[in-house]
Amino acid sequence: MSVFAWMAWTWPTAIFFAGIALLLLFMTVLEILRPSIERRGFLPIATSRGDRLFISLLSAAYIHLAWLGLADLPLWYGSILALAWAGVVMRWA
Amino acid sequence: MHKPTNNGAWLLVVPVVLLVAFNAILPLMAVVNYSVQDIFGPGQAYWVGTEWYREVLGDKRLHEALWRQFLFSGMVLLIEIPLGVLIALAMPRKGWAVSLVLVVLALPLLIPWNVIGTIWIIFTRPDIGLMGYSLNSLGIAFDHTASPLDAWITLMLMEVWHWTPLVVLLAYAGLKAIPEAYYQAAAIDGASAWKVFRYIQLPKMRGVLTIAVLLRFMDSFLIYAEPFVLTGGGPGNATTFPSIYLVKVALGQFDLGPAGAFSVIYFLIVLLFSWLFYQVLQNVGRGGAR
Structure with a gap:
């Protein structure tokens, strides 16, 4: 049993959180390359x-x-x- | 805008990020996972999609608990913030009395939350409590276990007694940080006490009052231990706040799905209002610029 089994992961929620994480990562990279005003x-x-x-x-x-x-x-x-x-x-x- | 060239300092933030990840983000993710499944036990979870959200959004008892919570938090802010500022303004600025007042004010903050509830149960008991016995001796039938109004009065008194000192300490710190030159300039201009408060003290306390409002809103909106010990949510459901209801659903009935769905909604409400308060307090009187 994985150490994260208690979190009761499902594929849709995993995809949802991965999407949020990727979005934040993308925004961070974008902020470094083109700082927003x-x-x-x-x-x-x-x-x-x-x-x-x-x-x-x-x-x-x-x-x-x-x-x-x-x-x-x-x-x-x-x-x-x-x-x-x-x-x-x-x-x- | 000048940007720091050494980004190595960000590494210093890593321990905090990891700590927050483990004690806040991972549990929040788990709650979202629970909210879309029917959980029967370890390894026995079945996907239900948004069913719990629909159920929770239509649950009248939860709606009532939420409105009760808004009323409670609204009253907390309306009483504690002005009262805290007033007490801070009246506090001595120099001498031995400062330490004494600060220690006395901080005492309620040092008492564990469940003990606070017990103290107020005893204090308001009609047979042996100082407040309850005194009121009943005066012919005022006061019993927080029987009357919803008395329960609310007791709860508000307890909350104000417990947490106003935090607002006082923050406001006092804000007042102490104002340079003496501001007061001297105001005195030269012949400014009244109200004008000094309105145009010097209040704007200078903006930062600490923002923190005070946010802390008091979030804490009061998530209140659990004190009302649970004092009234247990009663009489009837008069003081059943969402947190008390959630614990009943999650731990009493082991309905982790609906409890998870409502926890997500609860979190979103706190997030929205905290953001709104922050924006309003940061932008008011500044023409909207941040």
């Missing part, structure tokens, strides 16, 4: 690239929760909405 977009605060990623991820979590709690449609639609919102935040926030 804080800017003001449609949000009332100045944000860096990392801030916008954080807002996108947090929003995605809430969009999915709202979709699960309020809508009867498949969750994929919520995922598409979260992705679109993340695009808006990363580009115009």
